[in-house]
Amino acid sequence: MMSRVSSFLTRDWSILAVIVLVGFFSLSAISPAFLTEYNQYVMLRSFCVVLLAALAQMLTLAVGQINLSVGALGGLVAIVVGGLMEKFGFPVWTCVIVGLLVGASGGVINGLLTVKTGIDGFIITLATASAFTGINYGLTESIPFYKLPQGFVDFGTARVFAFPYLLIAPALTAILLAWFLARTVQGRWLLAVGGNSHAAELSGIPRNVVVVLAHTLSGLLSAIAAILAVAQLGSAQPSIGSNWLIISFAAPIIGGATLTGGHVSVAGTALAVVLIVLIQNGLVLAQVDPYYVEFLLGALILLAVGADRLRAAQTERSSV
Amino acid sequence: MLVHFTATPRRPDQVRSSDFLIEHSNVLGLVSIIAIFWIAFTYISPGFISSFNLFTLLRNLGIDVVIGFSTMVVLATGGMNLAIGSIGVCSVMFSGYLMQTLNVSPALALSAGVFLGAALGFANGLAIVRTGVSAFIVTLGTASLYMGAMLILTKAAVYDQLPVVISEFGRIRWGFISPLLLISLAVGASLIVLFRFSSLGREILATGANSRAAELSGIRIGNVIVFAHSLSGALASLAGLMLLCRLGSAAPSIGQDWLLPSFLAPVLGGTLLAGGYVSVVGTLLGGLLVATIRSGLLVLQIGNFWLQLFLGVILLLAVLLERYRSIYTERRRVGGQ
Numbered sequence: 196m197m198s199r200v201s202s203f204l205t206r207d208w209s210i211l212a213v214i215v216l217v218g219f220f221s222l223s224a225i226s227p228a229f230l231t232e233y234n235q236y237v238m239l240r241s242f243c244v245v246l247l248a249a250l251a252q253m254l255t256l257a258v259g260q261i262n263l264s265v266g267a268l269g270g271l272v273a274i275v276v277g278g279l280m281e282k283f284g285f286p287v288w289t290c291v292i293v294g295l296l297v298g299a300s301g302g303v304i305n306g307l308l309t310v311k312t313g314i315d316g317f318i319i320t321l322a323t324a325s326a327f328t329g330i331n332y333g334l335t336e337s338i339p340f341y342k343l344p345q346g347f348v349d350f351g352t353a354r355v356f357a358f359p360y361l362l363i364a365p366a367l368t369a370i371l372l373a374w375f376l377a378r379t380v381q382g383r384w385l386l387a388v389g390g391n392s393h394a395a396e397l398s399g400i401p402r403n404v405v406v407v408l409a410h411t412l413s414g415l416l417s418a419i420a421a422i423l424a425v426a427q428l429g430s431a432q433p434s435i436g437s438n439w440l441i442i443s444f445a446a447p448i449i450g451g452a453t454l455t456g457g458h459v460s461v462a463g464t465a466l467a468v469v470l471i472v473l474i475q476n477g478l479v480l481a482q483v484d485p486y487y488v489e490f491l492l493g494a495l496i497l498l499a500v501g502a503d504r505l506r507a508a509q510t511e512r513s514s515v
Numbered sequence: 516m517l518v519h520f521t522a523t524p525r526r527p528d529q530v531r532s533s534d535f536l537i538e539h540s541n542v543l544g545l546v547s548i549i550a551i552f553w554i555a556f557t558y559i560s561p562g563f564i565s566s567f568n569l570f571t572l573l574r575n576l577g578i579d580v581v582i583g584f585s586t587m588v589v590l591a592t593g594g595m596n597l598a599i600g601s602i603g604v605c606s607v608m609f610s611g612y613l614m615q616t617l618n619v620s621p622a623l624a625l626s627a628g629v630f631l632g633a634a635l636g637f638a639n640g641l642a643i644v645r646t647g648v649s650a651f652i653v654t655l656g657t658a659s660l661y662m663g664a665m666l667i668l669t670k671a672a673v674y675d676q677l678p679v680v681i682s683e684f685g686r687i688r689w690g691f692i693s694p695l696l697l698i699s700l701a702v703g704a705s706l707i708v709l710f711r712f713s714s715l716g717r718e719i720l721a722t723g724a725n726s727r728a729a730e731l732s733g734i735r736i737g738n739v740i741v742f743a744h745s746l747s748g749a750l751a752s753l754a755g756l757m758l759l760c761r762l763g764s765a766a767p768s769i770g771q772d773w774l775l776p777s778f779l780a781p782v783l784g785g786t787l788l789a790g791g792y793v794s795v796v797g798t799l800l801g802g803l804l805v806a807t808i809r810s811g812l813l814v815l816q817i818g819n820f821w822l823q824l825f826l827g828v829i830l831l832l833a834v835l836l837e838r839y840r841s842i843y844t845e846r847r848r849v850g851g852q
Contacts, residue, residue, distance in 0.1 A: 261651070314834050315788050317595075317651075318778070322830040325775050329824025336820050441659050444652075454649055484670065490663025496656035500648045 208451055208463035210502070215466055218473045226480045235357035238476050240427060246365045246468045247420035248439040249446035250372060251413045253464050256447055257376070258409040259389040259456025260309065260316040264324035265443050268301040268414055269421035269436030271327045276422055277340030277431020280347070287347045295418045301327060302414020306407030331433050340431040351426030361423050368419060373461040385409055389456025445492050446471065449499040470495075541785040541837065545800040549807055556811040563814045569691035572810040577695035578757045580802040581702055582773055583780025585750035587798050588706070590781055592743045593723040593790025594650035598639060598658035599777050600770030602748050603755030605665045606632040610756060611674030611765025614681070621678050629752050635661060636748015640741035666767060675764035682763030695757050699799075702750070706795050719743055723790025779805050779826060783833045804829070 222229045248265055255262040276294040279285045285293075305323055309316045353360045376382040387395040388405045396402045417436070425431045448454070449470070450463025471492065478487050556563040582599065589596045610628035613619040619627070635657070642653045687694050710716035721729040722736045730736050754773075759765055782788070783804055784797025805826065812822055 308831070312835060312838050314838055318782060318788060318830070318834055321775065321778055322827045322834070325823045325827030325830065327827075329821055329827055332819075333821040333824055441655060444655055445659075448652065454652055484667055486663055486666035486671070488663070489659050490667055493656045493658065493660030493663055496652065496659065497642070500652050500656070501646060504646050504648065 208460055208466050211450065211463060211466045211470065215470050215473065218470065218477070222473065222477050222480070226477075228480055229476070232357045234476070234480075236354050236359060238472050239357060239362055240359045241475065242468055242472050243359070243361045243365045244420050244424045244427065245439075245442055245446070245471065246465060247368060247416050247423065248436075248443045249450075249464050249468055250365075250368060250461070251416035251420060252443035253447040253450075253452055253459050253461070254372075254385070254409050254413040254416065255316070256452045256454065257385045257389045257456060257459045258406050259392065259454075260406065260409065261320065261454075262305065262410065262413050263317065263320040263440065264301065264305060264327055265413065265417045266436035266439035267324035267327040267331070268298055269417040269424070269439060270433060271301065271331045272298045272418040272421040273425050273431050273435040274331050274335050274340065274433050276425055277343060278334070280344060280431075281340040281342045287344055291422055294422050295415060298414045298416075298418020298421070299411050300414070301417075302411040303407065305414065306410030309410065310403040310406050328437075335433045337433050339433060343425070343430065347426055348429045351423075351429060361427060364419055364423055368416065369461050369465055376459070376461065381405070381408065386457050386459070389458070391457070441492060441496075442471065445496050449495055451503070453503075541840070542794070542797055542800060544836070545783065545797065545804060549800065549804050552804070552807050552811060556807070556814060560814045563811060566691050568810060568814065570688055570693060572806050573691060573696045574693035574761065575809070576802055576806040577693060577697075577699040578754055578761065579776050579806055580699040580780060580799055581750055581754040581757060582777045583784075583798045583802050584699075584702060584706060584795075585747045585754060586777040587781040587784075587786050587793050587795075588719070588743050588750065589650065589747045590786050590788060591710070591719050591723045591790060591793045592740050593726065594643065594740065594743070595654065595788075596636070596639065596744065596747045596751075596777075597651065597654040597774065598635070598661060599747070599751040599754075600773035601658040601661040601665070602632050602635045602751040602770075603758075603773065604767060604770035605635060605661050606752030607755040607759045607765045607769050608665050608669050608674070608767060610759065611677060612669070614678055615674045615676050615765075621680055625756050628756050629749050632752025632755070633745045633749040636751070637741060637745040639748065640744030643744070644737040644740050669767060671767045673764055673766045677759075677764060681760055685760035685763060695761065698753075698757060702753070703795050703799055710793060710795070715739075715742065720791055720793070723792070725791070775823075775826060775830075776802075776805060779830055782830065785837065 228234055248269065251265045252262055272294045275297050276290045279290040279293060280287070301323070305316070305320055308314070308319045308323070312319070350360055374382075376386065384395070384400050384405045385408070387398075387400055388402055392402055395405075420439075421435055424435045428435070446467040447459060447464045449467035450460050450465070452459040452464070471488075474491055475485075475488050478485060553563075562568060582603075585599050586596060606628035609631050610624045613624035613627055614621060639650075639654055639657055642648070642657070643650050646653070684694065708716075710720065718729070718734045718739050719742070721732070721734055722739045726736050729739075751770075755769055758769055762769075780801035781793070781798045783801030784799070785794045786792065786798060808825055808829070809819075809822060812825065813819070
């Protein structure tokens with residue numbers, strides 16, 4: 196029995212899955228409003244942007260890097276997309292493609308600067324985050340773009356039963372990313388470089404290319420998150436992304452990613468986002484201060500890394 | 516006076532003059548860049564060196580420098596502290612609560628604020644040392660935790676009925692000198708004493724330079740790290756309380772934009788992220804550069820909107836320059852032997 200429990204405990208996101216299930220059932224038992232179609236729709240809608248921001252961070256964590264510019268780049272993409280729609284009247288697909296390109300280019304800049312200079316990604320992305328935010332506020336003077344095409348705004352609120360159309364993007368992204376990391380050569384390279392960059396290089400993996408790739412994909416995912424956020428809000432706010440920093444780290448880490456790299460979990464990250472959304476929703480239903488979210492988020496991060504330590508110590512002991 | 520500290524200082528007689536220039540090129544470079552900006556801003560807009568503008572600039576500098584010191588002392592150990600803004604605002608709100616709701620005297624309330632900051636920093640340090648989790652993650656978590664706890668307890672209320680001495684103190688003006696600037700200079704002087712003349716300071720640097728070697732030579736690195744984080748917490752709350760005096764009220768929004776400035780000043784000043792080396796004078800000058808650019812853009816009416824872009828680019832340039840400088844120094848050293 197003990198061994199079964201401990202083998203269950205060593206699973207990456209098993210505890211998280213149990214917690215999410217318990218949370219889901221207790222919320223449905225406590226609050227009749229919880230299971231209503233509309234409430235489920237609201238939860239799924241807030242799930243979308245957060246998951247993409249978290250996956251953007253997860254990609255840089257995979258190679259052992261940190262990306263402080265996820266939110267800043269997202270904000271820049273949001274106002275570029277909104278600006279192209281309102282000021283220039285470009286068709287939606289053009290704006291979306293330009294937005295994605297801006298996100299990917301931002302990622303390329305982060306990656307190249309990190310690789311070429313050998314300076315810690317923390318400082319590089321702290322600087323580029325400031326630069327992206329500066330361009331964002333310099334261009335908009337913090338005035339949002341409101342006049343967006345009706346079709347685009349409608350997409351942000353459309354739903355089938357409880358499922359928002361918005362959910363398509365994060366669902367597809369998560370599946371593709373899980374496949375990429377598990378089944379493709381480049382995906383394995385990412386994790387190999389994160390696990391042991393020196394060993395990866397010695398076995399012929401182009402380390403620098405892989406790091407740039409991770410940053411580029413990270414930028415691309417922040418761009419998708421930003422475009423969804425614009426559709427969801429119905430306006431391109433310059434402040435989009437400004438509150439992604441902590442949550443983008445919290446979800447992958449609660450989901451079992453290590454800061455040193457080489458180990459990430461798409462399923463774990465998604466479950467962590469579900470947990471965060473459940474907590475937010477539960478607090479709203481219980482009419483508790485929204486401030487508890489911030490507090491609980493911090494507590495969850497510390498609990499997750501604490502549990503991870505405990506698990507590591509346990510595995511070590513059982514293997515001895 | 517140029518004061519630099521490394522874990523393995525060279526004796527003055529070992530330093531050749533050309534080496535001196537290279538070793539201190541960071542500080543000299545900063546001084547010349549700042550001088551260029553001052554001349555340019557004054558030339559374009561003479562209002563830049565008006566007594567009032569200088570006063571505002573130097574008062575903001577005082578606060579920014581203490582924020583920078585708060586990060587510098589943990590960078591010295593090779594760690595970091597992302598919770599500086601949260602600790603600052605917790606102290607500010609605590610002091611505000613004591614003064615407005617409990618009618619505690621300002622001196623006592625401010626001291627209690629600094630004490631709270633040190634305690635929160637102590638908790639950070641303890642969590643890092645006991646769990647072995649990286650300082651980045653622990654302080655990311657506690658940043659959110661402290662901020663959330665503060666918001667829950669205060670319900671995000673603003674304390675704006677504080678004793679008048681608080682805002683009067685913040686407005687004191689001797690020419691272009693503010694007492695807030697003098698406080699930061701005093702803190703800087705104490706840090707110079709700590710890192711240069713005390714064994715504790717040397718132990719902090721040794722721990723940052725090579726924690727394993729430090730441990731083997733008998734330094735209790737756990738205690739050293741906890742001390743550095745407590746000091747960082749106390750400095751963060753001091754910065755917050757200085758801002759409280761300047762604003763005259765305790766608002767929960769204080770500290771939310773400290774992340775960038777907290778790293779800007781020390782990193783521009785040449786403090787290494789890897790640990791083992793700090794520069795108090797460099798941090799002061801780094802802060803002065805930031806304050807100069809901020810004030811200059813305001814005087815030129817370019818406004819605050821582009822400021823972030825300038826700061827980001829300057830941070831990038833600074834780390835790039837530092838990178839090539841260290842490569843150059845390394846080559847010279849290898850070539851000379």
